[in-house]
Amino acid sequence: MDWMAWTWPTAAFFATIATLLVIFTVLAIKFPETPRVGVLRIEATRGDRLFITLLGSAFINLAWLGLVGTAQPAALIVCLLYAAAVFRWV
Structure with missing residues (x-):
């Protein structure tokens, strides 16, 4: 992954987005909403x-x-x- 400038802020940003997606998926499965x-x-x-x-x-x-x-x-x-x-x- 040397072709991409992975800095700590960049990694934290993408980790936050991934975590949000997982949390919202779990919420949608456990607590379906209309x-x-x-x-x-x-x-x-x-x-x-x-x-x-x-x-x-x-x-x-x-x-x-x-x-x-x-x-x-x-x-x-x-x-x-x-x-x-x-x-x-x-």
Whole structure:
């Protein structure tokens, strides 16, 4: 794997995504849910809300890099607030 720059932050990022996928799979098996309609007026399950959160967080981080530059830990706080809002109201 010398062709890819695996740093600790990169490995932690992918490990977190993999862990989230495993947790949400186990939750879906143990506690099946029916989709609910939120503010976007679409039926969304936990997995859909996770996907919306990950996609939105990517855009938040890209916008943060373009507008602010450094200090990505502050963008993480914005992403966590965004995730809480998505899981609450979407």
